[in-house]
Structure formats: structure tokens, C-alpha cells
Amino acid sequence: MSTGLMIGIDIGGTKTLMIVTNREGSILAQHKQPTIQARQPSAFFMALFEQVHHILSTIDCTIADIEGIGIGLPGAVNVATGVITHIPALPLDGVSLIKQIEPFYQGALYLDNDVNVAALGEHWQGAGIEKKHMIMLTVGTGIGGAVILNDTLFRGADYTAGEVSYFVVDHQPEQRSLEVVNSHEFGRFESHASGTGIGIYARQWLTSQQADATHPIVVHAGGDIQQVQAVDVLMLAQAGNSDAKEIMNVPIDYMAAGIANMISLLNPECVVIGGGVADSSYYIEQLSQRIQQFTPIHAQLVPAVLGNVAGALGAVYGVLNDPLMMNPHSR
Amino acid sequence: MSTGLMIGIDIGGTKTLMIVTNREGSILAQHKQPTIQARQPSAFFMALFEQVHHILSTIDCTIADIEGIGIGLPGAVNVATGVITHIPALPLDGVSLIKQIEPFYQGALYLDNDVNVAALGEHWQGAGIEKKHMIMLTVGTGIGGAVILNDTLFRGADYTAGEVSYFVVDHQPEQRSLEVVNSHEFGRFESHASGTGIGIYARQWLTSQQADATHPIVVHAGGDIQQVQAVDVLMLAQAGNSDAKEIMNVPIDYMAAGIANMISLLNPECVVIGGGVADSSYYIEQLSQRIQQFTPIHAQLVPAVLGNVAGALGAVYGVLNDPLMMNPHSR
Numbered sequence: 001m002s003t004g005l006m007i008g009i010d011i012g013g014t015k016t017l018m019i020v021t022n023r024e025g026s027i028l029a030q031h032k033q034p035t036i037q038a039r040q041p042s043a044f045f046m047a048l049f050e051q052v053h054h055i056l057s058t059i060d061c062t063i064a065d066i067e068g069i070g071i072g073l074p075g076a077v078n079v080a081t082g083v084i085t086h087i088p089a090l091p092l093d094g095v096s097l098i099k100q101i102e103p104f105y106q107g108a109l110y111l112d113n114d115v116n117v118a119a120l121g122e123h124w125q126g127a128g129i130e131k132k133h134m135i136m137l138t139v140g141t142g143i144g145g146a147v148i149l150n151d152t153l154f155r156g157a158d159y160t161a162g163e164v165s166y167f168v169v170d171h172q173p174e175q176r177s178l179e180v181v182n183s184h185e186f187g188r189f190e191s192h193a194s195g196t197g198i199g200i201y202a203r204q205w206l207t208s209q210q211a212d213a214t215h216p217i218v219v220h221a222g223g224d225i226q227q228v229q230a231v232d233v234l235m236l237a238q239a240g241n242s243d244a245k246e247i248m249n250v251p252i253d254y255m256a257a258g259i260a261n262m263i264s265l266l267n268p269e270c271v272v273i274g275g276g277v278a279d280s281s282y283y284i285e286q287l288s289q290r291i292q293q294f295t296p297i298h299a300q301l302v303p304a305v306l307g308n309v310a311g312a313l314g315a316v317y318g319v320l321n322d323p324l325m326m327n328p329h330s331r
Numbered sequence: 332m333s334t335g336l337m338i339g340i341d342i343g344g345t346k347t348l349m350i351v352t353n354r355e356g357s358i359l360a361q362h363k364q365p366t367i368q369a370r371q372p373s374a375f376f377m378a379l380f381e382q383v384h385h386i387l388s389t390i391d392c393t394i395a396d397i398e399g400i401g402i403g404l405p406g407a408v409n410v411a412t413g414v415i416t417h418i419p420a421l422p423l424d425g426v427s428l429i430k431q432i433e434p435f436y437q438g439a440l441y442l443d444n445d446v447n448v449a450a451l452g453e454h455w456q457g458a459g460i461e462k463k464h465m466i467m468l469t470v471g472t473g474i475g476g477a478v479i480l481n482d483t484l485f486r487g488a489d490y491t492a493g494e495v496s497y498f499v500v501d502h503q504p505e506q507r508s509l510e511v512v513n514s515h516e517f518g519r520f521e522s523h524a525s526g527t528g529i530g531i532y533a534r535q536w537l538t539s540q541q542a543d544a545t546h547p548i549v550v551h552a553g554g555d556i557q558q559v560q561a562v563d564v565l566m567l568a569q570a571g572n573s574d575a576k577e578i579m580n581v582p583i584d585y586m587a588a589g590i591a592n593m594i595s596l597l598n599p600e601c602v603v604i605g606g607g608v609a610d611s612s613y614y615i616e617q618l619s620q621r622i623q624q625f626t627p628i629h630a631q632l633v634p635a636v637l638g639n640v641a642g643a644l645g646a647v648y649g650v651l652n653d654p655l656m657m658n659p660h661s662r
Contacts, residue, residue: 133488147596154480156598157464157630166595166626171500173584187595188625253504261592264497264518265478267487295497299488 003065006319007052010072010117010311011035013089016048018055019312020066023320025125027309031055041095049104063105068323070110070315071097072117078159082111082324085159098324110319114138114311115162116153118304119146121314122272126306133268136304137164137259139275143190147266153322165190169257192254195276198230202247209243216241231276238282245282252286259287259301260294267297274304336392337650338383338400341448341642342366344420347379349386350643351397354651356456358640362386372426380435394436399654401441401646402428403448409490413442413655416490429655441650446475446493447484449635451645453603454479457637464599467635468495468590470606474521478597484653496521500588523585526607529561533578540574547572562607569613576613583617590618590632591625598628605635 004023009016012035020029033051038044049063056062075087082097097111112120119128119136128134132151138144145164147154155161165187191197206217206225213223217236221228236244259271277283281303288301304310335354340347343366351360364382369375380394387393406418413428428442443451450459450467459465463482469475476495478485486492496518522528537548537556544554548567552559567575590602608614612634619632635641 145596149480149485154597157600158598158628160628161596161598163595163598163626163628166628167592168588168625169499169502169592170504171584171588171625172503173501173581250504253502257499257502261495261498261500262596264494265476265492265593265596266485267489267492267494269488294499294502295494297489297491297494297497 003061003067005061005065005067006316007055007066007069008072008117008312008314008316008319009048009052009069010114010308010315011074011090012114012311013074015308016051017308017312018051019309019316020055020059020061021313021316025313025316027313029055029059030309031058032308035090039091041092041100044090044092045100045104049101052104066105066107068108068110068316068319069101069105070112070117070312070317070319072112072114072311072315074114076159077111077113079110079112079155079322079324082109084111108319108323110315110323112153112315112318113144115144115146116155117312117314117318118274118306118310119148119272119314120153120317121306121310121312122274122304123148123151123314124317125313126310127272127302127304128270131269131300133266134270134272135259135262135266135268136272136274138304139193139255139273139277140195142196143187143194145262149266149268163187164258164262165194167258167261169254169261189254189258193251193258195230197254198233198248198251198277199228201250202228202230202233205247206243211243215243217244217247234277234280234283238280248283248286252283253290256287256290257294260291263291263297263299264295268299270300270302272302272304274310278303334392334396334398336396336398337647338386338397339403339448339643339645339647339650340379340383340400341403341445341639341646342405342421343445343642344405347382348639348643349382350640350647351386351390351392352644352647356644356647358644360386360390361640362389363639366421370422372423372431375421375423376431376435380432383435397436397438399439399441399647399650400432400436401443401448401643401648401650403443403445403642403646405445407490408442408444410441410443410486410653410655413440415442439650439654441646441654443484443646443649444475445469445642446477447486448643448645448649449605449637449641450477450479450603451484451648452637452641452643453605453635453645454482455648456644457641458603458633458635459601462600462631464597465601465603466590466593466597466599467603467605469635470524470586470604470608471526473527474518474525476593480597480599494518495589495593496525498589498592500585500592520585520589524582524589526561528585529564529579529582529608530559532581533559533561533564536578537574542574546574548575548578565608565611565614569611579614579617583614584621587618587621588625591622594622594628594630595626599630601631601633603633603635605641609634 145162167189220232476493498520
């Protein structure tokens with residue numbers, strides 16, 4: 001008899017969120033814990049399935065009741081083979097998900113990167129419901145992107161579609177500044193427009209203005225300019241502080257130029273913004289206005305609404321709709 | 332009995348190319364003429380079908396032998412309804428293709444914009460054969476873009492996907508130059524990187540260098556700096572002239588930044604460059620190198636190979652694969 005029970009796991013660099021849902025995506029159990037620290041993939045998955053058994057025990061179920069497991073990871077994934085191809089934050093590089101999980105679970109699986117599963121989650125149950133063509137950006141330490149076209153994740157020729165961190169929106173060829181862009185460690189667009197970029201620019205700006213410990217933004221950060229982060233500037237801008245608004249102009253402008261390019265190329269119905277900035281209505285409103293100054297093509301700009309649960313829900317959606325093709329010879 | 336005969340018509344702002352092909356796209360007849368000048372749509376289509384009858388007579392056929400007609404136009408088109416929604420160069424705004432053509436022909440029809448049909452043509456028989464995901468850019472007076480994903484034209488929510496002319500690659504938020512971008516008549520990206528942009532920049536550069544009528548680029552343009560066009564600079568750069576190469580650095584850099592953004596977002600297998608610049612191997616080589624300085628995501632950069640016939644061939648491909656949905660009440 002079908003239980004319809006699914007597991008979604010969103011493994012982040014520091015936290016892992018695990019949910020058990022039915023086929024409609026209603027969450028029956030939820031558990032958040034620090035991401036497993038293990039040197040070997042086998043130890044990682046053994047510990048992960050201990051957590052799976054634990055969460056299932058809280059709702060009087062066992063792994064035999066589970067009809068699919070979807071996993072989101074902070075790395076690049078070959079969704080056809082289930083092999084993790086690049087994952088800086090975890091010791092899972094080159095790991096085959098199917099082989100690692102087989103000892104613990106033999107049902108339907110899905111594996112994808114964290115931004116793709118967040119986009120699937122928002123498309124299924126959040127800000128992108130009934131949006132046939134949608135782009136999702138997650139703005140945090142870096143900037144991640146995912147592209148949903150015709151209600152399906154678009155992954156590109158080598159599974160790297162959505163790598164908008166590398167966007168170039170500020171090039172001045174006359175200044176021959178090519179040397180700057182030869183490092184691809186951190187994309188140029190994200191160096192300006194990510195949460196990290198907002199923090200760096202804010203500290204530079206405050207320093208250049210000789211702001212002291214009594215400046216409201218610095219006070220919000222605990223009295224030390226060097227501790228000012230994106231969240232401090234966003235909170236103060238939201239509250240109407242003119243310096244915070246002045247600072248936000250620059251990263252918002254960069255972000256607007258990048259999003260305008262995505263809209264001009266793909267004409268999506270909406271662009272969903274996730275990450276900490278999505279909590280600021282000031283940020284979303286300003287961004288929306290500026291995008292229209294860069295492109296006449298219209299798309300809705302909306303904040304993500306599912307918060308931390310988007311990725312785990314999207315992983316469930318993935319295993320429901322697009323499970324890994326199992327190779328019978330590998331099973 | 333099936334003849335398999337198809338007609339493809341590429342209506343440009345100044346020239347119209349008409350071809351008759353079989354279902355495999357072999358060209359049986361071809362005719363190029365100035366685009367019809369008519370004030371009324373009815374007169375336009377009457378004259379167009381006189382040309383159709385003429386080309387068919389050259390191969391001893393009649394309109395009754397034709398199994399599909401595809402048309403490419405320099406404007407925006409609702410491909411679901413066959414209504415032309417924006418076409419600055421021709422008096423066909425708001426015109427329903429089905430209604431206008433019905434008096435002359437009642438078979439399968441296809442209508443799309445000129446860049447989309449060129450992309451379909453290159454995908455079917457040219458530089459993009461067997462490329463599942465491909466972006467095409469046509470670089471001329473302006474810059475047009477078309478996106479083929481999963482072997483299908485991607486048109487976006489309002490049929491405007493591919494409007495890369497509006498890309499922003501040179502924004503400097505600190506300089507608050509927003510006023511510049513509020514005019515959408517000519518996109519910012521195309522103002523730098525199109526053939527028009529190359530010509531403008533070349534004339535500025537030559538003037539700033541106080542080049543006289545003996546400068547090789549000026550000589551190539553007939554002795555007058557004000558007559559220098561993109562083709563003059565491209566020819567001289569191809570021949571190794573150092574000033575021409577210096578001039579080309581800037582528009583090539585802009586183009587590279589824009590294409591890098593497209594590649595980062597979509598991870599296509601190839602980007603096909605059409606228009607006059609595609610004839611210059613210097614341009615294609617330089618562009619290819621610079622794109623790699625902006626993004627680590629790889630895509631082949633290839634010149635279009637079908638020349639002027641790409642659009643008409645792509646229109647045939649369109650009517651073969653994706654004919655307009657006929658509304659029985661309108662027929």
C-alpha cells in the first residue's frame with residue numbers, strides 16, 4: 001500500500017534541514033541540525049541516515065515507508081548520474097549518490113544543487129506558483145541562480161546553467177581592466193551585489209565618511225565599523241536611515257543591472273529573490289524600480305516566501321517529478 | 332499526392348528573400364527583391380503573393396503544390412495567434428497573418444521574427460546543427476538575439492526572449508548615470524557592440540587621433556573619416572592594421588561581456604554569431620578569447636554559415652515543425 005511519504009533534505013554548508021512530507025508537500029515532520037562533519041562519504045551518509053531514522057521515529061514510521069528521497073547540496077551535480085561533481089564545502093567531491101545511499105535506501109532518489117531545489121520549492125509552493133518561466137536568485141555570501149523554463153529546471157549543456165555569479169555588468173573596456181576578471185574564484189557580479197559585497201561596500205563607505213561608533217549603522221553592528229554586515233545596512237535602510245539608503249544604492253544598482261540582463265534574455269514571468277535581502281521590502285521595491293530603468297521587458301520581482309524550507313520542499317518535488325534514472329547494473 | 336514543397340520568406344527592412352524547398356530544406360528556387368513598399372497590409376500581401384506566383388512559375392509549380400509557408404519579419408510576433416505586434420519598418424503593425432494570407436493561401440503557416448527564423452535556419456542546416464542549446468546573435472545595425480533550448484525556440488512569457496540589445500555590461504553605479512539608460516529606443520549593449528556602435532566608436536577614435544585622409548582605415552572608407560563604417564575597421568583589423576585592432580578592442584570587449592553573461596546564465600553548447608562581423612575570423616577569434624576572461628563556463632563561439640538564406644530556411648523549418656494553430660472560426 002502506498003504511504004505517499006517523501007523525505008526532503010537540504011544540506012547546507014553549516015546547517016541541514018530534513019523534512020518528511022506527503023505527496024502534496026504538506027510537512028509532517030521537520031528537523032534542523034548542524035551539517036554532519038565527516039571525512040569520508042561513507043561516514044557522512046551513515047550519519048545522515050541515522051538522522052533519517054530519528055526523524056521517522058518521531059512520526060512512528062520507518063525507512064520502508066518512504067517512497068522517495070530528494071537531496072539538495074551546495075555544489076554541482078550531474079543530475080543524470082547522481083554524481084556530485086564539485087562541492088567545496090563538503091567531503092563529497094566525485095561521490096555517486098546512488099552508491100552511497102544504496103546500503104540504507106533503495107527507492108527513488110533525487111539530487112540537485114541547493115539553488116535549484118530552492119527554486120523548485122518556490123515554484124511548487126511559494127513565490128513562483130503557476131509561473132511557467134521563473135528565475136530564482138539566492139543572495140547571501142554569494143549569489144546563486146536557477147532557471148525554470150516551461151515549468152522545468154533548465155540545466156544547460158553541462159549542468160551549470162544559472163551561474164549568474166559570473167555576470168559582468170560594470171565593464172569599462174576603455175580602462176582595460178581585464179586583469180581583474182581573470183580570477184573566477186568569486187564572480188564579479190556577486191562581489192558587488194551579494195550580501196558579502198554589501199558588507200564590504202558599507203564598511204568602505206562608512207570609513208570614507210569617517211563614521212564613528214555613534215553612527216546608527218555602526219551602533220546596529222555593535223559599535224565597530226569592521227563588524228558592519230549587510231543585515232545592518234538593510235535594517236537601517238528599511239527604517240529610513242539616509243546613509244543606509246545611500247549605501248544600498250550601489251549594490252542595488254548592480255543587482256538591478258544583472259537582473260535586467262536576465263529578463264531581457266529570457267522574458268520570464270517572475271524573478272524570485274531569496275536569501276536575507278528578501279526580508280527587506282525596501283530592497284525589493286528599490287530593486288524593482290531600478291530594473292525598469294535598464295530594460296523595457298517586464299517581469300514581476302518577488303521575494304521568496306518559503307524561507308529555509310524551500311530547498312527541502314524542492315528536493316521532494318524533484319524526486320516526485322524527476323527521479324534519478326537508475327542504472328540497473330549499478331544496483 | 333504530397334509534393335513536399337515549402338516556401339520560406341525572409342522579409343527584411345530593405346530586401347526580401349524567398350525560397351522554395353523540399354521537406355529536407357534543399358533549395359529548389361530562390362529569389363531576392365526589394366521589400367514591397369505598400370501603405371496597406373492588403374496591398375502588401377497581394378504584391379507578396381504575386382512574387383510567390385512568379386517564383387513558383389519558374390519551377391513549373393502553382394500555389395496548390397505548396398504544403399507550407401513560413402515567414403520571418405523584422406518585428407515582434409505573437410506566434411500563437413499569428414498577429415504582428417510591433418514592426419517599426421513595415422506597415423503591418425497589429426496585422427493578423429492568417430486573415431491577410433487567407434485569400435491567397437489556405438495551408439500551413441508560420442510567422443516569426445527575423446532573428447528567430449535565422450536561428451532556426453542555423454540550427455537546422457548551419458552552424459548550430461545538433462546543438463541542443465544554442466544562442467544566436469545577429470550583429471548589424473542593431474543586435475538581435477534568439478534562444479534555442481532543448482532544440483526548440485524559447486520565446487518567453489510575452490514572446491520577447493532574446494532582446495539582448497538591452498543588456499547592461501558597462502554600468503558604474505557610483506557615477507549615478509541612470510539618466511543615460513532611460514531611453515530604450517536603442518539598447519545600451521547594441522549602442523556599444525553593434526555594427527553601428529563599431530562605426531561610431533571608430534569615427535570618434537580616428538578623430539581623437541587626428542587621423543587624416545591617408546590613414547589606411549580612412550582610405551578604405553573612401554578618404555572621409557565621417558564615412559568610416561564597421562566594415563572598414565573589420566577589414567583592416569583582419570589584415571593586421573594595428574589601429575584597427577586597437578579600435579576593435581572596445582566593441583569586442585563589450586560584446587564579450589554580454590555573451591559571457593548569456594553563457595553564465597544558460598550554459599548553451601554554442602553561440603552563433605551572424606551579421607557582417609561573422610565574416611571576420613579576427614573578430615570571432617578575439618571575441619572567443621575575451622569571453623573566456625569573463626566566465627569559466629565554456630561554450631563554442633561559431634560564425635553563422637548560411638548567410639542571407641538562414642532566415643528563409645528557418646521559416647521553412649518553422650512551418651514544418653511548429654505551424655500556427657489555426658482557429659477554425661477564423662477560417
